[in-house]
Amino acid sequence: xxxxxxxxVEPAVRRAELALRAATAAYVLTCGVGLAVRRGLxxxxxxxxxxxxxxxTTAATTALAVAALATSRRRAALALAASAVxxxxxxxxxxxxxxxxxxxxxxxxxxxxxxxxxxxDAVAARxxxxxx
Numbered sequence: 306x307x308x309x310x311x312x313x314v315e316p317a318v319r320r321a322e323l324a325l326r327a328a329t330a331a332y333v334l335t336c337g338v339g340l341a342v343r344r345g346l347x348x349x350x351x352x353x354x355x356x357x358x359x360x361x362t363t364a365a366t367t368a369l370a371v372a373a374l375a376t377s378r379r380r381a382a383l384a385l386a387a388s389a390v391x392x393x394x395x396x397x398x399x400x401x402x403x404x405x406x407x408x409x410x411x412x413x414x415x416x417x418x419x420x421x422x423x424x425x426d427a428v429a430a431r432x433x434x435x436x437x
Contacts, residue, residue, distance in 0.1 A: 317377040324370035331363040381423040388415035
């Protein structure tokens with residue numbers, strides 16, 4: 306029985322994937338809290354700072370992920386960097402309005418694209434490693 310050898314993943318690539326995972330989790334959590342507040346399932350009247358702290362965490366982890374991806378997976382970094390546009394716009398849109406949710410969700414394609422590009426690059430790397 307022959308065991309299948311897994312390709313060695315460089316530490317920089319592993320860190321970049323971990324950073325993207327953290328940024329995506331922060332984004333999903335922030336959107337989830339925002340949606341719960343908007344739907345009346347969660348009240349943050351006295352703790353509005355929680356959602357603001359989550360937004361700052363999301364922006365910071367996303368910036369770190371872009372930086373980490375830039376060292377090893379440039380195309381994924383460029384895809385994720387597009388999330389900066391809605392994040393900047395969110396600071397100008399009132400949280401009590403409908404456009405706030407739409408602007409926040411406008412960042413979702415950037416996260417999806419980063420994962421798709423990262424996965425495509427990983428498949429290509431595995432194929433290239435198998436050819437050697």
